[in-house]
Amino acid sequence: MTYSQMSAEERKAEYARLQKEFDDLKAKGLNLNMARGKPSKQQLDLANGIFDLMRDPADYVTDGIDVRTYGELTGIPSAKRLFAEVLGCRPEQVFVGGNSSLQLMYDTISKAYTHGLLHSPRPWCKEETVKWLCPVPGYDRHFKVTETFGFELVSIPMTDEGPDMDAVEEAVKDPAVKGIWCVPKFSNPEGIIFSDRVIHRMAALKPAAPDFLIMWDNAYCIHEFEGDFIPFPDMLALCAENGNPDMVFEFFSTSKITLPGAGIACFACSEANIAYMKKLIDIQTIGFDKVNQQRQVLFLQNKAHMLEMMRQRATIMGPKFRCVVETLDREVAPTGIADWRRPKGGYFVSLNAMPGTAKRTLALCKEAGVTMTSAGATFPYGKDPQDSNIRIAPSLPPVEELEQAIAVLCVCLKLAALEKLGL
Amino acid sequence: MTYSQMSAEERKAEYARLQKEFDDLKAKGLNLNMARGKPSKQQLDLANGIFDLMRDPADYVTDGIDVRTYGELTGIPSAKRLFAEVLGCRPEQVFVGGNSSLQLMYDTISKAYTHGLLHSPRPWCKEETVKWLCPVPGYDRHFKVTETFGFELVSIPMTDEGPDMDAVEEAVKDPAVKGIWCVPKFSNPEGIIFSDRVIHRMAALKPAAPDFLIMWDNAYCIHEFEGDFIPFPDMLALCAENGNPDMVFEFFSTSKITLPGAGIACFACSEANIAYMKKLIDIQTIGFDKVNQQRQVLFLQNKAHMLEMMRQRATIMGPKFRCVVETLDREVAPTGIADWRRPKGGYFVSLNAMPGTAKRTLALCKEAGVTMTSAGATFPYGKDPQDSNIRIAPSLPPVEELEQAIAVLCVCLKLAALEKLGL
Numbered sequence: 001m002t003y004s005q006m007s008a009e010e011r012k013a014e015y016a017r018l019q020k021e022f023d024d025l026k027a028k029g030l031n032l033n034m035a036r037g038k039p040s041k042q043q044l045d046l047a048n049g050i051f052d053l054m055r056d057p058a059d060y061v062t063d064g065i066d067v068r069t070y071g072e073l074t075g076i077p078s079a080k081r082l083f084a085e086v087l088g089c090r091p092e093q094v095f096v097g098g099n100s101s102l103q104l105m106y107d108t109i110s111k112a113y114t115h116g117l118l119h120s121p122r123p124w125c126k127e128e129t130v131k132w133l134c135p136v137p138g139y140d141r142h143f144k145v146t147e148t149f150g151f152e153l154v155s156i157p158m159t160d161e162g163p164d165m166d167a168v169e170e171a172v173k174d175p176a177v178k179g180i181w182c183v184p185k186f187s188n189p190e191g192i193i194f195s196d197r198v199i200h201r202m203a204a205l206k207p208a209a210p211d212f213l214i215m216w217d218n219a220y221c222i223h224e225f226e227g228d229f230i231p232f233p234d235m236l237a238l239c240a241e242n243g244n245p246d247m248v249f250e251f252f253s254t255s256k257i258t259l260p261g262a263g264i265a266c267f268a269c270s271e272a273n274i275a276y277m278k279k280l281i282d283i284q285t286i287g288f289d290k291v292n293q294q295r296q297v298l299f300l301q302n303k304a305h306m307l308e309m310m311r312q313r314a315t316i317m318g319p320k321f322r323c324v325v326e327t328l329d330r331e332v333a334p335t336g337i338a339d340w341r342r343p344k345g346g347y348f349v350s351l352n353a354m355p356g357t358a359k360r361t362l363a364l365c366k367e368a369g370v371t372m373t374s375a376g377a378t379f380p381y382g383k384d385p386q387d388s389n390i391r392i393a394p395s396l397p398p399v400e401e402l403e404q405a406i407a408v409l410c411v412c413l414k415l416a417a418l419e420k421l422g423l
Numbered sequence: 424m425t426y427s428q429m430s431a432e433e434r435k436a437e438y439a440r441l442q443k444e445f446d447d448l449k450a451k452g453l454n455l456n457m458a459r460g461k462p463s464k465q466q467l468d469l470a471n472g473i474f475d476l477m478r479d480p481a482d483y484v485t486d487g488i489d490v491r492t493y494g495e496l497t498g499i500p501s502a503k504r505l506f507a508e509v510l511g512c513r514p515e516q517v518f519v520g521g522n523s524s525l526q527l528m529y530d531t532i533s534k535a536y537t538h539g540l541l542h543s544p545r546p547w548c549k550e551e552t553v554k555w556l557c558p559v560p561g562y563d564r565h566f567k568v569t570e571t572f573g574f575e576l577v578s579i580p581m582t583d584e585g586p587d588m589d590a591v592e593e594a595v596k597d598p599a600v601k602g603i604w605c606v607p608k609f610s611n612p613e614g615i616i617f618s619d620r621v622i623h624r625m626a627a628l629k630p631a632a633p634d635f636l637i638m639w640d641n642a643y644c645i646h647e648f649e650g651d652f653i654p655f656p657d658m659l660a661l662c663a664e665n666g667n668p669d670m671v672f673e674f675f676s677t678s679k680i681t682l683p684g685a686g687i688a689c690f691a692c693s694e695a696n697i698a699y700m701k702k703l704i705d706i707q708t709i710g711f712d713k714v715n716q717q718r719q720v721l722f723l724q725n726k727a728h729m730l731e732m733m734r735q736r737a738t739i740m741g742p743k744f745r746c747v748v749e750t751l752d753r754e755v756a757p758t759g760i761a762d763w764r765r766p767k768g769g770y771f772v773s774l775n776a777m778p779g780t781a782k783r784t785l786a787l788c789k790e791a792g793v794t795m796t797s798a799g800a801t802f803p804y805g806k807d808p809q810d811s812n813i814r815i816a817p818s819l820p821p822v823e824e825l826e827q828a829i830a831v832l833c834v835c836l837k838l839a840a841l842e843k844l845g846l
Contacts, residue, residue, distance in 0.1 A: 036493070044491045051477045068467045068682045070459070098521050099712040106707040114536055114548065114572060125537065125548040141706075148706045149537060259491045262714035283564075283571045284529040289522040291685035292715065 002336030003417055015418045022368065022411050025404075030369030032405040037188075037347035038396040039260055043316050046309070047258045050299045054291065059298060067290040073282055074274065075266070079293040083266045085303045086222060087252060088234035093268045095277065098288045101253035101265035105215060106145050108249055108267065111280050112178070112213065113149050118246050118276045120211040124149070124178065133171055133180035135163040137350055137378030137389045139188040142181040142217065153380035156180070158187070161195035165202065172207035179213035185232050186220035189350040189378055189391040191343020193230065203238035205247070214239070214248040222303075222310050223256060224345040225317035229307050236268060245270045254296055256347070257309060264288075264296045320394040323402050324349050331410040337417040349392040350378070357416035358387045364412035370405045425759030426840055438841045445791065445834050448827075453792030455828040460611075460770035461819040462683055466739050469732070470681045473722045477714065482721060490713040496705055497697065498689070502716040506689045508726045509645060510675060511657035516691045518700065521711045524676035524688035528638060529568050531672055531690065534703050535601070535636065536572050541669050541699045543634040547572070547601065556594055556603035558586040560773055560801030560812045562611040565604040565640065576803035579603070581610070584618035588625065595630035602636035608655050609643035612773040612801055612814040614766020616653065626661035628670070637662070637671040645726075645733050646679060647768040648740035652730050659691060668693045677719055679770070680732060687712075687719045743817040746825050747772050754833040760840040772815040773801070780839035781810045787835035793828045 003011065053059065060068050063077045074080070075096025084091040097104045116123040124130050132151040134143055135158050143153060154171060157164045163182065171177050182202070184194040194202075202214065216235050224230065239248045246269070254263035269277070300306050325342055328351070332338050340351040353361055358375040365372055373391040376384040392409070394402055426434065476482065483491050486500045497503070498519025507514040520527045539546040547553050555574040557566055558581050566576060577594060580587045586605070594600050605625070607617040617625075625637065639658050647653065662671045669692070677686035692700070723729050748765055751774070755761050763774040776784055781798040788795055796814040799807040815832070817825055 038493055041489070044489070047491075048480070054474045057471070066464070066467070068470075068685060070461055070678075070683045100708040100710075103708040110533060110537060110707075114533060123548075125546075141709075144706050148703070255493075259714060260493045261710045262491060262712045280571070283567050284533075285523040285526040286564075287523075287684045289685045289712065289715065291682060292712065 002334070003414075003421055004336060008422070011418050011421060012423050015415065015423055018411055018415050018418070022364070022415060025408050025411060026368045028369070028404070030404060030408065032369060032397055032401050033371045034393045034397065034402075034405055035371050035373050036396070037256075037393045039256055040316065040396050040398065042398070043313055043395070044259060046312055047299070050258055050295060053295050053298045059294065062294055062297070065290070067294040070286045072290055073285070073287050074278055075288065076290050076293050076297070078297045079264065079266070082297055082300060082302065083252060083268065086306065087218065087250060087268055088232070089236045089250070089268050092271050093236055093274065094266050095268070095274055096264060096266045096288065096293055099255070099262055099264060099292070101217070101219065101251045101255070102141055104265050104267050105142070105217065105251055107281075107284075108215070108277070109145055109149060111277070112211070115280055117211045117213060118273055127176070129176045131174065131177045133168060133177060134380045135181065135187075136380070137189055137391070138181060139183060139217075140373070140377040140382070142215070143380050146181070147381065151178070155380055158190060158192065160192065162187075162192060162198035163202075165198055169201070169205065172205055172209070172212060175208035177207065178209050178211065179215060181215050181217070183217045183219060184235070185218060185230070186223060186343060186346025188219070188346065189348035190341050191346045191348060191350065192341070196233070199233055199235065199238065203235060203244065204242040205244070212247060216248050216250040218250055218252050219256075220346040221252060222307060223347070224310065225314040225321060226344040229310070236270065240270070246273050249273065254300065257306060258296055258299060262292070264293050317395060319399055320402055321349065323399055324392055324394050324406055327403070327406045327410060332413055335414060335417065338413055347393060347395055349394065351390045351392060352388045353390055353413055354417045354420055355386045355388045357413070357420050358384060358390050360416040360419065361390065361409070361412045364415055365408055368408045368412070370408045372409070425757070426837075426844055427759060431845070434841050434844060435846050438838065438846055441834055441838050441841070445787070445838060448831050448834060449791045451792070451827070453827060453831065455792060455820055455824050456794045457816045457820065457825075457828055458794050458796050459819070460679075460816045462679055463739065463819050463821065465821070466736055466818070467682060469735055470722070473681055473718060476718050476721045482717065485717055485720070488713070490717040493709045495713055496708070496710050497701055498711065499713050499716050499720070501720045502687065502689070505720055505723060505725065506675060506691065509729065510641065510673060510691055511655070512659045512673070512691050515694050516659055516697065517689050518691070518697055519687060519689045519711065519716055522678070522685055522687060522715070524640070524642065524674045524678070525564055527688050527690050528565070528640065528674055530704075530707075531638070531700070532568055532572060534700070535634070538703055540634045540636060541696055550599070552599045554597065554600045556591060556600060557803045558604065558610075559803070560612055560814070561604060562606060562640075563796070563800040563805070565638070566803050569604070570804065574601070578803055581613060581615060583615065585610075585615060585621035586625075588621055592624070592628065595628055595632070595635060598631035600630065601632050601634065602638060604638050604640065606640050606642060607658070608641060608653075609646055609766060609769025611642070611769065612771035613764050614769045614771060614773065615764070616655075619656070622656055622658065622661065626658060626667065626671075627665040628667065635670060639671050639673040641673050641675050642679075643769040644675060645730060646770070647733065648737040648744055649767040652733075659693065663693070669696050672696065677723065680729060681719055681722060685715070687716050740818060742822055743825055744772065746822055747815055747817045747829055750826070750829045750833060755836055758837060758840065761836055770816060770818055772817065774813045774815060775811045776813055776836055777840045777843055778809045778811045780836070780843050781807060781813050783839040783842065784813065784832070784835045787838055788831055791831045791835070793831045795832070
């Protein structure tokens with residue numbers, strides 16, 4: 001029987017029972033964290049071989065370049081080749097940076113703001129208004145980048161196959177709309193893979209703004225934790241085929257393949273965009289850390305080897321996601337108060353609690369020692385109009401801890417729903 | 424006899440003799456580079472021990488932090504302590520970043536432009552005009568950062584003890600003047616150490632702009648190649664003592680101590696500034712490469728050990744600088760056509776050729792296969808009003824090659840001067 005089918009009496013009894021369960025959980029004095037998509041210690045240890053590399057002086061040189069010294073602003077050729085193979089584009093379209101794809105994304109937007117992009121009539125700081133499309137639920141750090149530059153964030157609903165393209169096509173008729181955030185494979189937080197139809201409509205957009213920018217954050221493009229690797233189209237080629245060669249910047253990093261915060265990141269875009277950005281970035285730095293680029297290339301070798309590594313990581317991640325989804329299926333599904341997605345890759349499980357209960361649920365979790373991503377974080381300005389979406393990040397805790405954390409979450413979801421339904 | 428004392432006949436004969444010498448040098452087909460302050464291969468090899476570190480899993484953890492994962496935006500505590508010891512400030516005043524101090528400098532200016540600094544009435548992109556003080560001759564990459572944001576660059580003459588402080592004090596009365604570039608120890612390119620008097624006047628400035636910013640690029644603060652280490656005052660404390668705690672950002676990196684482009688960089692500033700910048704940088708990145716921070720700390724250990732390392736590097740750099748200065752003393756001094764400084768640290772020798780001959784000199788050098796920093800590079804907009812200053816960067820070539828390159832430079836200086844004096 002679902003909660004809404006229950007009589008007031010039955011709900012009262014259920015609430016009393018759950019409150020006791022909650023008190024027992026609270027008494028355990030838990031201190032668990034499912035707030036961010038951090039890899040676990042066990043997963044970090046899989047990359048420790050990276051510390052044994054670069055011991056042979058022959059490794060300091062790649063394609064005739066001494067990686068220890070200044071130069072090669074756009075990255076070492078072997079790293080470009082590796083990323084091009086993974087993303088399905090050409091090495092000339094790849095710019096290899098430092099340890100953070102977020103930094104490359106921020107800097108791309110920042111340079112659009114201070115200098116403009118290749119086809120900008122003027123720097124965006126000189127525009128009256130800049131609007132930005134944010135598929136929701138989405139990634140809080142993306143939204144914050146565009147928020148910090150004062151853009152007006154416009155929510156676009158996500159569907160089962162990606163952003164609602166009717167809404168996107170309508171929105172880009174406004175010349176103030178300058179771009180959109182996308183996580184096309186295993187989207188954050190829903191784990192949705194954009195369908196071919198969505199991707200093609202996205203590549204074929206005819207925005208009013210001549211400098212409209214698709215921020216294509218392909219963070220999880222080889223991050224399956226269940227099932228086989230799913231090939232994914234090259235967005236750069238698709239945009240070019242549709243007469244939009246300069247409309248997309250794709251981003252990727254090895255942070256969740258080697259070491260978080262000590263991997264390497266890249267962006268990929270048209271060669272015209274590479275040339276334009278190179279001129280701007282040349283003022284900002286003499287070059288990124290090529291020693292670490294070389295270290296990553298030696299460790300990762302090629303796409304086939306990287307996919308093999310990801311299968312190893314899947315043996316750690318898979319059980320965690322199964323634990324989350326199976327517990328929710330068992331504990332929460334019968335109550336009819338929430339639904340959730342069943343991702344096969346990425347780093348999150350997206351859950352929609354009964355509208356109006358997400359904040360209360362997470363406050364209760366906190367009270368019981370379980371920290372989750374804040375309610376609302378998956379929406380622009382941190383405000384979920386339904387107060388419903390909850391992002392679960394199960395990667396960090398070991399399975400035993402995860403079980404406890406999810407048990408807490410289930411109880412809190414139910415308590416909040418019963419309070420909402422009225423006791 | 425100097426060239427200006429020569430008769431026209433004597434100059435003609437000298438020119439003919441030099442032209443033959445020039446042709447002989449040209450015939451050698453040289454391909455030498457003294458354009459940038461790049462460390463030599465020999466110097467890079469001194470740091471190869473850095474590749475043997477981080478092999479013990481115990482090294483992954485520092486002050487309880489696993490350096491392999493996300494977090495610690497402002498850097499690991501041990502790196503803050505190390506930089507604080509070197510700069511003479513407190514660890515809480517240090518923000519440790521990635522591999523590039525230039526990037527930290529650019530980002531500081533960029534954030535002033537997009538968001539404003541702690542005491543800014545508005546972001547600098549909303550200001551009618553932003554003016555910036557550039558001591559000349561100075562560092563081209565500094566000037567380009569402020570040029571790229573459209574600031575109006577104002578030249579300030581350098582004296583033997585640093586920037587002309589009368590000119591600086593006068594200039595900062597203009598509220599549009601928002602900051603100044605400084606390389607206070609072994610300035611680029613002159614190798615001047617700012618005197619205590621200059622430093623104190625700088626720290627005590629009372630600029631009209633409430634958000635005036637001293638960019639204190641202490642790149643060479645332990646980079647003596649001759650004589651003992653020269654202690655240098657803590658600019659942060661001096662500014663604070665003078666009621667300007669938030670007026671200065673100091674920059675430093677290990678690029679020329681460990682590996683160029685694979686070291687770590689930091690900025691140091693008041694704790695109020697750290698808190699302000701942290702909030703802004705938190706949008707840009709989850710964190711810098713802490714594995715490399717840890718690697719550098721393990722390698723460098725402490726200030727005493729770093730000074731010892733710099734003495735080793737001095738045994739490579741010292742002979743190169745002596746070669747430059749001694750050759751100029753021997754070959755050019757008698758002609759009276761140029762003068763140059765005798766730095767004891769840093770990466771450059773600054774030479775003032777006969778006014779109106781720097782461009783011609785460097786064009787001749789290029790013809791003979793010797794690439795130098797472009798004429799004018801040490802001035803805002805790349806324009807030396809005197810066409811006189813030449814920056815010599817002797818760090819990269821081995822001494823044998825350097826001798827050849829300087830021989831070419833000497834001949835070219837003379838040819839250009841004779842042409843200017845009239846034949």
